[in-house]
Amino acid sequence: MEGEGLFNDVTALTLYQVTVYSAVHGSLSLPATLGRLAYSTVLALAAGLGIGWITGQLLDRLPTASARAGLSLLAPFAAYVPAAAAHSSGVLAVLATALYLSHTRAYTDDATSRVTGRAFWGVIELLVICATFGLVGLELTSVIRAVGHQAGRLVGYAALICLIVIVVRVLWLAPLAALTRRRARPRPAGEQVPASWRDSLVLSWAGMRGVVTVATALALPHLTAANTPFPGRDQIIFVAVIVVLVTLIVQGTSLPWLITWLRLRVDPAAESAADRHAATIALDAAEARLRERRHQLDTETADLAAQSFYAALADTFPEDEDVSDTQRIQHHKHVRALEVDLLHAAREAVVDARNHHIIDPDAADRLIHRLDLRSLTTS
Structure with missing residues (x-):
């Protein structure tokens, strides 16, 4: 329904704009309307894709999550205003910008930017x-x-x-x-x-x-x-x-x-199964990355990092009260560094599975959000 509503709205709004333009200028003929529709569509797509590319370049250069969230708010206006000024579909331009950014920058930002942006756009x-x-x-x-x-x-x-x-x-x-x-x-x-x-x-x-x-x-x-x-x-x-x-x-x-x-x-088992599928892909990717790095680590650090990563999905965290404060700090640094790497590997695997339609997109988004929240605690 979300996808249907999105394209229904954009199609209807583009036709609406062409009709209003004809009413404002006092003429409505089929050839002129079809020509106006083609002009509006092509120009809006060009403007939207262009603004999407520029926005992507700027997002890579902004240093903070708040600045990137602010730019994400300005991008729709940057796409809409020139398209509307040229009498094409501003709404279609905004959609083109959004789709371009979602396909080219899906989860490329850091966890802080994603969590901040999610809360920001909800408000x-x-x-x-x-x-x-x-x-x-x-x-x-x-x-x-x-x-x-x-x-x-x-x-x-x-x-x-x-x-x-x-x-x-x-x-x-x-x-x-x-x-x-x-x-x-x-x-x-x-x-x-x-x-x-x-x-x-x-x-x-x-x-x-x-x-x-x-x-x-x-x-x-x-x-x-x-x-x-x-x-x-x-x-x-x-x-x-x-x-x-x-x-x-x-x-x-x-x-x-x-x-x-x-x-x-509603079948609650279906959503649970989708979440488990996404979590399995993430865990497999993290375990593969851990196997690659085990020769660089002592056994205790690797085990603690693995347990810590599993806690991101199990809502628990291992406790160790038998080591000294100095050892605890040192282990904490090693564990956190390794956990960041495991989270990165897991996130890449889930995004790749999502892009190739291997897992449910909603389940992937839920899991990536949990991994992002966990990443914030490791920073």
């Missing part, structure tokens, strides 16, 4: 969602006054649109899921395909509208190129807000009931 996402719906509340009061007596008719339009978006989603996803299930080729680890019509129905019903719908409505310009009011702007915002509220409330609150009625259950 940013929450603030953006809150700000968007706050803007809706501020805008809605004037919109309601503007639509006036049209409100009843617009509610009817909104109800019809809600029915259309729900039915179209069911008619699209149900046969698509059926075709996907019939593919004979082996599927990569972690590829989640609806196993039955029940899964497809839940997936179809989970198409709630939210922040993207609201943002696109609010982004409509107030004036056209002829300096006249944009046609139907208040009515569009009014209908969009109702569609969002209806789908969030009706579909959102009824989704747990639908899952129960269809007797669907």
